[in-house]
Amino acid sequence: MNNKEKVLIKGNYAIAQAAVNAGLQCYFGYPITPQTEIGEYLSGVMPDLGRAYVCAESELAAINMVLGAVSTGVRAMTTSSSCAVALMQEALSYACGDELPVVLVNVMRAGPGLGYIYPAQGDYNQSVYGGGNGDYKIIVLAPSTVQECIDYTYRAFYLAQKYRNPVILLADGLLGQMMEPACFGENPYPEVDVSSWALTGAKNRDGRAIYSVGPDEKKQIQHIYNLFEKFEVIKKNETSFEEFETEDADIILTAFGSMTRNIKASMKVLRKKGIKVGCFRPITLSPFPHDRISELANKGKDFIVVEMNMGQMYKDIKYAVEGKTKVDLINRPCGEWLSVEEIVSSVEKIVTERGLAYATSV
Amino acid sequence: MEKNFIIAGFGGQGVLLAGTILANSFMLSGKNVTWYPCYGAEMRGGTVNCEIVVSDTEVSSVHKQDTDYALVLNQQSFDKFVQRVKSGGTIVANSTLVAKTEPRADIKYVFAPMGDLANELGTSKVTNMVALGVLASVVDVVDTEYLALGFEKVMGEKKKDLLQLNKKALEVWGNTI
Numbered sequence: 001m002n003n004k005e006k007v008l009i010k011g012n013y014a015i016a017q018a019a020v021n022a023g024l025q026c027y028f029g030y031p032i033t034p035q036t037e038i039g040e041y042l043s044g045v046m047p048d049l050g051r052a053y054v055c056a057e058s059e060l061a062a063i064n065m066v067l068g069a070v071s072t073g074v075r076a077m078t079t080s081s082s083c084a085v086a087l088m089q090e091a092l093s094y095a096c097g098d099e100l101p102v103v104l105v106n107v108m109r110a111g112p113g114l115g116y117i118y119p120a121q122g123d124y125n126q127s128v129y130g131g132g133n134g135d136y137k138i139i140v141l142a143p144s145t146v147q148e149c150i151d152y153t154y155r156a157f158y159l160a161q162k163y164r165n166p167v168i169l170l171a172d173g174l175l176g177q178m179m180e181p182a183c184f185g186e187n188p189y190p191e192v193d194v195s196s197w198a199l200t201g202a203k204n205r206d207g208r209a210i211y212s213v214g215p216d217e218k219k220q221i222q223h224i225y226n227l228f229e230k231f232e233v234i235k236k237n238e239t240s241f242e243e244f245e246t247e248d249a250d251i252i253l254t255a256f257g258s259m260t261r262n263i264k265a266s267m268k269v270l271r272k273k274g275i276k277v278g279c280f281r282p283i284t285l286s287p288f289p290h291d292r293i294s295e296l297a298n299k300g301k302d303f304i305v306v307e308m309n310m311g312q313m314y315k316d317i318k319y320a321v322e323g324k325t326k327v328d329l330i331n332r333p334c335g336e337w338l339s340v341e342e343i344v345s346s347v348e349k350i351v352t353e354r355g356l357a358y359a360t361s362v
Numbered sequence: 363m364e365k366n367f368i369i370a371g372f373g374g375q376g377v378l379l380a381g382t383i384l385a386n387s388f389m390l391s392g393k394n395v396t397w398y399p400c401y402g403a404e405m406r407g408g409t410v411n412c413e414i415v416v417s418d419t420e421v422s423s424v425h426k427q428d429t430d431y432a433l434v435l436n437q438q439s440f441d442k443f444v445q446r447v448k449s450g451g452t453i454v455a456n457s458t459l460v461a462k463t464e465p466r467a468d469i470k471y472v473f474a475p476m477g478d479l480a481n482e483l484g485t486s487k488v489t490n491m492v493a494l495g496v497l498a499s500v501v502d503v504v505d506t507e508y509l510a511l512g513f514e515k516v517m518g519e520k521k522k523d524l525l526q527l528n529k530k531a532l533e534v535w536g537n538t539i
Contacts, residue, residue: 008386008397008515178424179382179397181389258424265422339427 011175012037018153026052026076028065033117034173035107038079063088073198077103093132097212101160107176110334119173120334124312139167140285144260146180158189235287249278266343293320302326370411371435376490381412386512491531
């Protein structure tokens with residue numbers, strides 16, 4: 001594939017090819033809609049490149065194979081969807097404790113339980129807060145376009161090794177299944193030196209071990225402090241977000257992932273109607289851009305969170321706003337994405353209920 | 363300018379491929395475009411559809427409640443999507459399989475015997491390309507030259523020998539009317 005050429009490509013295939021470009025050496029996975037195309041694509045490409053493709057016997061096996069592979073310093077990933085990612089939570093807790101650069105792609109579908117294959121955004125909590133035991137933090141990147149599926153896959157592999165921390169690429173069924181023109185370009189990130197820790201055989205050096213457990217209480221306590229200190233560095237260096245027309249805005253629409261494009265379109269419609277709306281979109285859901293949201297709230301801006309779940313990111317926005325301004329929620333649990341028309345009319349309803357205080361230019 | 367299209371028909375009629383070729387034609391003409399399929403527990407013989415949004419600027423939302431244009435290849439798709447065409451929009455139907463009825467007064471109807479025209483070219487497999495040709499005759503933003511380029515892009519070098527037949531299929535309706 002010519003790297004500079006624009007191609008019309010599905011989000012799932014884009015993620016798969018970007019992983020190959022990023023130096024993916026081992027893929028372990030188990031099929032589940034709506035992300036099965038990732039494994040399908042890699043089953044064709046990886047063997048031809050002399051790299052490993054394994055269709056594991058279960059999701060549990062797949063994620064643990066990734067833990068094993070990345071501990072040797074190679075780049076490895078698994079991809080799955082919501083209910084099957086739930087099965088992987090134990091391994092993610094271990095990967096954080098072991099400081100292993102696991103890359104996991106979650107193309108979300110509806111839950112809870114088996115749910116169904118409709119797109120949804122109900123794994124915000126599962127990704128950001130996790131379902132594993134103990135205190136741990138994962139880096140979570142949320143793409144909104146097929147191009148970003150490529151860009152953030154490159155970034156995921158880099159960040160995972162740079163910080164020795166698991167990274168989740170959190171996409172959704174809509175993004176996985178849709179096609180859009182995108183360009184692979186070159187993986188823009190440098191190689192990461194893993195020689196100081198990777199388990200590569202103890203020839204001519206002392207043996208190493210990677211483990212998360214310490215029978216020494218002091219060491220265990222220190223280990224957790226170290227992990228959180230590391231995440232403070234990640235927060236400082238890697239927190240990223242996008243904002244549009246927030247400067248003069250009274251209300252800021254907030255969304256993550258592919259809902260971002262719907263709030264941007266809604267913003268344009270609402271501005272034409274004289275309501276000063278801006279948009280804010282976290283790119284890293286973890287570390288979450290609390291500081292910037294807090295700044296915007298200090299300037300008196302209200303927030304409306306638009307998401308395809310029962311209000312998961314909503315809680316983080318409220319936490320960041322600290323009651324300084326109002327935070328509302330426009331949502332649906334799963335299925336057909338909230339349309340621009342629905343978002344616009346819901347925002348107008350909220351504005352009317354507030355006594356038209358915002359419609360200053362009308 | 364932002365317009366959206368729904369293409370629908372039986373599984374096996376080349377609906378998703380037609381949508382892919384249409385989306386590629388938009389990309390090649392320098393526009394922003396998205397393609398989104400219905401996906402689910404579909405099976406051969408069932409109905410299938412995809413939605414294409416084309417825009418001069420960033421595509422707003424990928425999946426919309428209603429559509430500017432519906433291109434339908436069978437009766438079930440006509441019955442379903444005639445309700446989703448925007449007032450003032452157009453439904454383009456394959457009259458080989460769709461009865462010529464006009465259940466709504468506020469939209470335009472174009473009926474063309476796409477299946478018959480394809481058979482006259484020697485194979486019903488090009489019904490989807492005939493259909494895109496009909497669409498091009500109705501909608502300014504759809505262009506047969508870019509559709510042919512889109513076909514080449516999607517089918518690649520291996521299927522180059524099919525280009526002539528498919529170009530004919532694209533043009534057959536324009537030559538008829």
